[in-house]
Amino acid sequence: MSGHKSKSDCAIVGSRLRKVDGRAKATGQARFTDDLTFPGMLHGKILRSPHPHARIVSVDTTAAEAMEGVWAVVTGREMPVPYGVIPWTPDETPLCVDRVRYIGDGVAAVAAVDEDTALEALNRIEVEYEELPAYLDPQEALAATGDENSPFIHPPRKEGWNGNITKKVHLDFGDVDGLMESSHVVVEGEYFFQGSTHAPMEPHCAIGLWESDGREAGGLSTAGGWTFPEKPGMGGEPGKHEGNAPSVRGKLTVWSSTQVPHYVHRELSRVLGLDPARVRVVQPPVGGAFGGKSEPFDLEFCVAALSMKTGRPVKILYTREELFYSHRGRHPFHMTYRTGASADGRLRSVDARIVLDGGAYASFGLVTTYYSGQLLTAPYHMPAYRFDSVRSYTNKPACGPKRGHGSVQPRFAFEVQLDKVAEALEMDPVELRRVNFMGENTRTVNELRVTSNGFLECLDAVEEASGWRERWRRLPLGRGLGVAGSCYISGTNYPVYPNEMPQSAVQIQIDRSGRVAVFSGASEIGQGVDSMVAYVAAEELGVPLDYVRVYAGDTDFTPVDLGAYSSRVTFMLGNACLDAARSLRRRVQDAVAEFWACRPRHVMLAGGWALYAPDTERKLPIREAFQLAEAAGGTLGATGWYNTPKDIHGEYRGGTIGASPAYSFTAHVAEVDVDVDTGFVTVVKIWIAHDCGRALNPVLVEGQMEGSAYMGAAEALMEEQIFKSDGQGREGLHNAPSLLDYKLPTSLDTPELESLIVESLDPEGPYGAKEAGEGPLHPSIPAIANAIHDAVGIRMDSLPFSPPRVWRAIQEAGGPGALSKPPAPTRPKQEEVAHATTRR
């Protein structure tokens, strides 16, 4: 089916290898953003709003500016150009201009000789606020009228619209009502998914360095030297800017712990009115991101502005508390589902209503709103489907993308619904999922193109490994097993800002020493992308892995990649690297063939040699092969790129959102132990089977699977974003903005995790590879919910399944004494189902 190299033909791809940065990370030599210092560097701090919703009447910075050791202060009014990672919803400014929208919203920033002085200066900034009614509940926000007592959080984008709505999506496919009506069984449920935050171990950090050429620049004075533009500056004539920015000559460099250097580059240029050719963004190794560093943040603009004002490098490092307020994490979802199925368990109709609690800004919310419905339509065949989603603004930290963006919440609800359908039909829930398998090389009900699909193998693997057939419904009371499945995208066909340029690119340059330099646009955030491109380059060019150097994360010397999010880099950057490496390989093969007077296809490059395929005794060291090629055709360099198919999507508004070149598939079985007296749930083990297409390095794929399953289990059981309401203290204040109070699982809280890799060899992925970084999170949560039901017969439809909630559910069911295991299905197991014919 696919033309990929087989496992035995690969020297590197598919082996259990070290990472190219593994040694640096194990020795403390990896230098993260906060590990960098520069001569004369100043330290910045951001003043944050104490009110969830208020007008800014005035900001007086005089006393702060007069302090010894303070070099500059910047306020929102100096940077009024709005931005937003989604070009249609630019609703934020680096610092608030005239309104604060959550506790923690930035108002002003200070640069001083050290952090203590900067903090003291913040105390001396006088801000006068006029408080406004705040909305913590999305339903209340949606009911706002816009009048004085019920103000909108943002001005409506059109006359007559509700300013508290970011996005509304209503899509339906097939005869939803008719098929629901004629279903044998219809299950209805209401679900609540509590939000959660990324909590990467590295706090956000940025350093700005403005290098003026001395003319008309901000200079060293904090007064009057530099005026920021009132209008965006990007896209105009080179060297000239719209707005009132002076034509400053100079260069801005920003080092940032971002996972999207390209977007930071674009927005810095736009907001600060700088020619993008004079902006450089450097991304050092990032200490975890999970979606939480995938758009520009206030600190990147502030270090840039403060450096432009002072002429000195300026660093801002978030405190852990600031991370909880900058957030952009998982949206709380209120969900209602109706699922109709026929008597044999086949899905007929699915109907969903979802309210997304978006927080103060749009962030990626337009996409989240679409994803809340669009990504549910695989791996099961669904003849009819409707969703109605609305994202509300609220006066809380903005939500955004977290690992499994927008689709983890509906997947939880839907997979619990499937468990309820199976129960109603007295079917084994694994069997129910098998019956509904959609197959490969097909289209979903919402017209997404699905190519490779290893979901059935995933189900088989977890069923077998967990002893499902012998143990489900048969474990003692308090112990249970649950199953769930899911799918996820390998990047999106359409970038967040419309353009026809490649999504991903690399440049490779080969030296006559044998050294292969790969300049990669992608962002290493711990997922191993630098290693992935090194494996691909070494495989194709036949060099030992340590001959490959990867240079990444610097917009000055790498081509553009759109960032480390939406699980796009292995698929897209892997293909880009293959493209570049193969064009160089052909040049080397041609040159060696010329030298040996043989056919180019008989020249193999592997293991540090060029080999004559018919007789591998005949060989040349790879560096000599490179030298032949360099002599024959000049310096060895090539660019390679990947762009997504743009003609494969649904023909309806929104039909491009959710379209991906390939989908990954996952199945989990979770085993839980429920203490019926305390409501304490222990996840004993999760079996994770994931179809990643092809594991380029199984060690890294397992790491993604285990990390994902861990993070899902954490959301299921422990993590909770709670904001105080009026009467509980300061309204809108985060209840637990620390790593002690916000419960991240320690080693003692984390279940045993077993990874089972499934390789379906995607026809378009590099060597057949698809994503592995986000898909395996999804089933953790519903598998745990379903396991709790198997253990004690209660349904947990609200997250998290923390002891108080589980205890309450047990009390509502009549107390521990009234609990019993749900009955085992009476219906005989269907050993073979019709859909199984699509299996390989």
Added chain:
Amino acid sequence: MAPTHRIVRLTVNGDTRTAGVPVHYTLLETLRYAMGLTGSKQGCDKGDCGACTVLLNGEPRLSCITPVWEAEGLDVVTVEGLAGPDGALHPLQDEFDLHGAAQCGFCTPGILCSAAGLLARNPRPTREEIREALSGNLCRCTGYTKIYEAVEAAAARLGSGDAERERGERKEGVS
């Protein structure tokens, strides 16, 4: 006026180091900002995450909540001091690399120090003992599984008594 700075003298990774630091500096701040030892990380600044863990007289300690004066006169070992003087990796470091136990690598220096402290007092820990010993170090990437495997592999190497393998990288891959 009360002094704003003081001179501290520390033994770090076998070297005696002197630095003038603000009086309120923690051991972590001194290591990172006064001595250029940026391997130890600040993830929370409150003793919650463990990324700042170093060894004080062989015992894992949270350097972000240790006033620097408490470390004076003690033997401080940071992640930079785990490898041998010739640069040969500690078996823990090598096994972390080999098993993919470091993803983003931000928690890794602290976890390595906690694990080194564990192996020094308990050369053959069980999986449960490893979980217990690392329970003060948060990792957000791995789900801990590969970390346990790396610690077990390092313990096995240290326990094998094979001097050459004890310090020094394993040459072969895992496959």
